[in-house]
Amino acid sequence: MLEFLQVGSRLLAAGEEAGHATDEHASEHSTSTTHAVEGDHKGDHGAHGLSFAGVGVYLAIVLALIFGWTVSMRKGLNGRYFTKWTTQWTEHMYVFIENMAVGIIGARGRRYMPFLVTLWLVIFFGNIVSLFFPSSVTGDLSFNLAMALIVVGYVQWEGIRQNGLFGHIAHFAGPKLPLVLAVLITPMIFVVELLSETMKNVSLSLRLYGNIDGGHKAVVAMNDLGKHIANIGGFDVNVPIGMFLMPIKLLTCIVQAMIFTLLFCVYVSMVTHDEHHGDDHGHDHGHGEPAHA
Amino acid sequence: MSQETQKSGGAPTIVLIVIGVVLMLGGANVSANPPAFLAFQKDLEAQGIPLDLGKTVAAIGVFLILFPVIKTFFLKPLQEAIDQRTQSLESTFADAENLRTEMAQMKSDYEKRITQTEEDARNQIQSQIKEAQDLRTQMVSEANARVEEMQRKAREEMESERNKVLAEVRLHVADLSLQATEKLLNENVDNDRNRRLIDEFIATAEVPGR
Numbered sequence: 001m002l003e004f005l006q007v008g009s010r011l012l013a014a015g016e017e018a019g020h021a022t023d024e025h026a027s028e029h030s031t032s033t034t035h036a037v038e039g040d041h042k043g044d045h046g047a048h049g050l051s052f053a054g055v056g057v058y059l060a061i062v063l064a065l066i067f068g069w070t071v072s073m074r075k076g077l078n079g080r081y082f083t084k085w086t087t088q089w090t091e092h093m094y095v096f097i098e099n100m101a102v103g104i105i106g107a108r109g110r111r112y113m114p115f116l117v118t119l120w121l122v123i124f125f126g127n128i129v130s131l132f133f134p135s136s137v138t139g140d141l142s143f144n145l146a147m148a149l150i151v152v153g154y155v156q157w158e159g160i161r162q163n164g165l166f167g168h169i170a171h172f173a174g175p176k177l178p179l180v181l182a183v184l185i186t187p188m189i190f191v192v193e194l195l196s197e198t199m200k201n202v203s204l205s206l207r208l209y210g211n212i213d214g215g216h217k218a219v220v221a222m223n224d225l226g227k228h229i230a231n232i233g234g235f236d237v238n239v240p241i242g243m244f245l246m247p248i249k250l251l252t253c254i255v256q257a258m259i260f261t262l263l264f265c266v267y268v269s270m271v272t273h274d275e276h277h278g279d280d281h282g283h284d285h286g287h288g289e290p291a292h293a
Numbered sequence: 294m295s296q297e298t299q300k301s302g303g304a305p306t307i308v309l310i311v312i313g314v315v316l317m318l319g320g321a322n323v324s325a326n327p328p329a330f331l332a333f334q335k336d337l338e339a340q341g342i343p344l345d346l347g348k349t350v351a352a353i354g355v356f357l358i359l360f361p362v363i364k365t366f367f368l369k370p371l372q373e374a375i376d377q378r379t380q381s382l383e384s385t386f387a388d389a390e391n392l393r394t395e396m397a398q399m400k401s402d403y404e405k406r407i408t409q410t411e412e413d414a415r416n417q418i419q420s421q422i423k424e425a426q427d428l429r430t431q432m433v434s435e436a437n438a439r440v441e442e443m444q445r446k447a448r449e450e451m452e453s454e455r456n457k458v459l460a461e462v463r464l465h466v467a468d469l470s471l472q473a474t475e476k477l478l479n480e481n482v483d484n485d486r487n488r489r490l491i492d493e494f495i496a497t498a499e500v501p502g503r
Contacts, residue, residue, distance in 0.1 A: 049343030052324040052351070059355065070367045077374040080381055094371060113372075114364035118356070121363065137352075142345045146352030 050140045058129060058137045065125045093120065097261060104265040105272070112268065115154065116261045119147065123208065123260050127253035130212050131246065138256070139212040141205055148204035151264045152197065159271030171271060172197075204263060211256050215249045218242070306361040313357035320351025467491045 050058065069086060076084025082091055097116050101109030123138055130136035137143045159168040174189035176182070219242030226239035324347025327334060337344050470491050471484075 049338075049345065050348075052321060052345065052348055055348050055352070059352075063359075066363075066367075073367075074370055077370055080378060082374075082378075090371060091375065094368075094375070114360060114368050117368055118360050118363040121367070122356075122359070140348065141343055142348035143352045145344070145346075146349040146356065149349065150353060150356055 049142065050135055050137075054135070055137055055140055055143055058126075058133070058135065058140075059143075061129055061133070062122060062125045062137055065129070066121050069121075069125070093117075100258075100262060101265050104262070105269045108272070109265065109268075112264070116264065119151070119264065120257050120261050123147070123257040124253060127212055127256060130216060131249055131253065135216060136212060138208055139216060141209040141213075144205035144208045145201060147208075147260070148201040151204060151260075151267070152200050155264070155267040155271055156197070158268055162272040168271065200263075200267065204260065208256050208260060211252050215245065215252055219245050219249070306365075309357045309361055313354040316354025316357065317351045318354075320347045320349070320354060323347035323350060463492075463495050466495060470494075 069090070072084065072086040073090045074087075076082050076087030082088050094113075094117065097120055098110060098113060101112055101116055103109075105112065126136045126138035130139050156168070159171065162168075163171060172190050172193035173186050174193070177185060222242035222245060223238075223240050226241040228236045229239050230237040323331070324345050327345075327347065331346055334344050334346065467488065471487060474487070
């Protein structure tokens with residue numbers, strides 16, 4: 001574990017150096033007040049996130065892990081029974097995502113499997129990387145915002161494809177109301193819906209960023225508590241108390257990947273629900289985001 | 294499953310990759326040299342929100358490349374393997390079902406054959422019993438006929454013997470009567486006439502019950 005951390009720190013430092021070389025603003029950030037929050041943790045980037053090169057390095061690690069997993073998984077595909085554990089786990093993951101998509105969206109949910117599986121893999125492996133390295137791509141708000149923009153954009157595209165442009169826009173106007181009420185309420189609903197759609201980007205990206213980056217900060221803070229806890233024979237004894245958070249962080253890795261993909265399914269089902277449930281339901285499903293972790 | 298997923302369609306892979314590369318390069322450029330309208334990023338960062346839209350744009354580009362790559366190299370072989378295995382299992386289950394149906398059919402045929410065999414055996418036994426009964430009846434009737442024939446022959450022989458004995462007795466009695474009469478009368482009467490008289494006498498003097 002320590003070796004991983006050290007390697008991660010070195011990689012991150014390399015990424016940071018590269019980022020700082022290309023980013024003249026980075027030097028300004030280094031003197032900012034937020035940087036002071038970092039303390040003496042080289043891997044902890046405080047509030048100013050990873051540099052462009054840092055994200056690139058972590059993304060390369062994530063993609064390498066996905067590539068390695070893919071190679072290992074594909075070796076186990078020959079045969080009637082999947083005996084290789086990576087293949088078995090991948091199948092479990094695939095079936096889980098497929099059941100989730102079909103359960104929420106319906107049979108059409110299978111057509112989103114490439115999108116869902118890609119998101120799942122990147123988020124899951126990104127979160128796993130954050131367990132062993134000082135940060136990860138999913139611990140970067142900008143990267144998470146990219147995923148959120150892709151999700152929301154794809155949902156809008158699906159809504160337009162299913163309902164037509166005007167049908168999709170009308171979807172934001174809420175239920176059909178009598179003329180007087182429609183004049184008064186429909187514009188408000190429309191604005192609220194637009195805001196809601198915009199906020200989906202914020203909620204998706206901030207949720208993942210907060211969980212991963214916050215989890216990392218919690219581990220670092222708890223490790224700080226265990227620093228110099230005793231001095232035996234002139235040697236400082238450091239207790240990595242933050243390690244006790246690892247099981248929870250591991251759970252977070254899976255839960256956050258699941259939530260991200262689950263919300264995509266919910267959003268898609270909301271913009272295409274008329275196909276399945278008819279107009280009787282109208283807009284009873286609501287357009288707000290369900291409460292999640 | 295695979296076909297359903299393949300229907301997702303969307304832009305051609307090459308277009309996605311090209312757009313992805315352009316976005317990556319553009320994002321890197323924006324991140325390195327943020328335009329003036331992105332100056333709010335500094336304010337956000339000062340407030341603890343580290344946002345770099347250049348990274349965001351580049352990450353979108355990465356995902357545009359990653360989607361077809363994952364679909365081709367990760368999902369497609371997995372789906373094919375799962376589909377193949379599912380088909381194999383379905384085929385196995387279908388074979389098992391066919392075998393079960395075949396076994397049920399064979400069992401039914403076997404039971405029918407057993408029933409038929411039992412029926413045939415029963416019919417054959419009944420037929421044999423009937424044949425035996427007919428044979429017995431025929432043998433009894435033949436035996437009866439033979440007994441009757443033997444009785445008839447015996448009766449005829451007895452009748453013949455009786456008649457023969459009676460004739461002899463009659464003749465003997467007639468001779469005795471003649472001799473007795475001859476002795477009594479000492480007279481040799483016409484033999485033929487006496488004999489006729491004796492015969493008539495004997496005929497009227499036959500033993501009752503014959």
